[in-house]
Amino acid sequence: MNWEKWHGRYDTPDSPLARRLSAVQERIRLALDDCPAGPLRVVSLCAGQGRDLLGVLPGHPRRPDVRARLVELDPSNVELAAEAARAAGLRDVEAVAADAALLDHCDGMAPADLVLVCGVFGNIEDPDIERTIDACRQLCKTGGRVIWTRHRKDPDRVPSICEWFEERGFEREWVTDADILQGVGVHRFRGRPVPLRPGTRAFSFVGYDKLQP
Numbered sequence: 241m242n243w244e245k246w247h248g249r250y251d252t253p254d255s256p257l258a259r260r261l262s263a264v265q266e267r268i269r270l271a272l273d274d275c276p277a278g279p280l281r282v283v284s285l286c287a288g289q290g291r292d293l294l295g296v297l298p299g300h301p302r303r304p305d306v307r308a309r310l311v312e313l314d315p316s317n318v319e320l321a322a323e324a325a326r327a328a329g330l331r332d333v334e335a336v337a338a339d340a341a342l343l344d345h346c347d348g349m350a351p352a353d354l355v356l357v358c359g360v361f362g363n364i365e366d367p368d369i370e371r372t373i374d375a376c377r378q379l380c381k382t383g384g385r386v387i388w389t390r391h392r393k394d395p396d397r398v399p400s401i402c403e404w405f406e407e408r409g410f411e412r413e414w415v416t417d418a419d420i421l422q423g424v425g426v427h428r429f430r431g432r433p434v435p436l437r438p439g440t441r442a443f444s445f446v447g448y449d450k451l452q453p
Contacts, residue, residue: 250291260389260422264292264358267414267426271354271385272302282308283349283379284356285340286445290321290333292358292387298328307332309349311340313445343375343440351381351433358424360443361390361401365451368443369397373404375442380429386410390423391448398423 249257272280280302284293287310297303312318312335321335338345340360346352355376361369369390376386386405390398402412402425409431416424 256422259420260424261291261295263416263422263424264356264387264389265295267387267424268293268296268354268356269300271387271426272296272300272306275302275305275353276383278305280306280354281349281352282306282354282356283346283352284308284310284358285442286358286360286363287312287317287321287335287340287356288314288359289317290324290335292356294321294324294328294330294333297330297333303330307349308334309346310335311338311345313337313339341441341443341445343378343436343442344438346379347436347438350379350436351384352379353381353384355379355384355386357386357388359389361388361397363445363448363451364443365446366397366400369401370404372442373401373410374408375440376405376410377408377429377431377434378436378440381433382429382431385413385426385428388425388427390425392418392421392423398425401425402427 250261290310310321315337318335318337325333380386392398405427410427411430413426413428
């Protein structure tokens with residue numbers, strides 16, 4: 241898969257992915273609006289070109305407060321994200337070329353105010369979805385939010401994802417309607433963060449095409 245070219249799908253107006261990106265960006269805006277005063281930390285797993293956060297932060301009033309780490313394995317997308325951050329003058333946004341499944345790459349950023357898990361759950365198997373949600377307890381501070389995505393094709397895993405979050409101390413804030421193909425959800429952590437455990441692997445990336453029945 242050429243992941244740089246894949247991102248071109250976001251540029252097709254009114255496509256499912258374009259609508260998903262718009263929904264994610266709106267939820268990021270609302271989350272930043274609601275964060276308490278002071279420094280903020282944001283972590284994005286499998287961040288791609290960083291379009292979700294970088295599409296919001298340059299014009300947001302909380303911009304000076306945000307320190308962010310975008311973790312992405314594909315080096316060409318990492319460079320594009322880094323270039324976009326530099327062009328916007330976002331000196332506290334770093335794009336890291338690394339395996340986002342390894343929580344070690346979030347060291348120094350957890351627990352975060354906002355954790356983005358977008359484009360992940362549709363590319364990994366069910367046990368790894370649950371394991372990743374469990375790992376969010378290491379990544380998210382009390383009162384922080386996880387914004388996540390998952391398509392709603394059969395089998396629709398969105399109801400299960402909500403249950404798995406809620407079993408682990410997360411409160412459902414918002415989920416797109418069931419008839420929207422590219423689902424987006426927001427869960428807020430009401431529990432106590434678990435200390436980051438070095439060596440924790442949250443998932444193995446399989447790929448959407450290989451998971452289709």
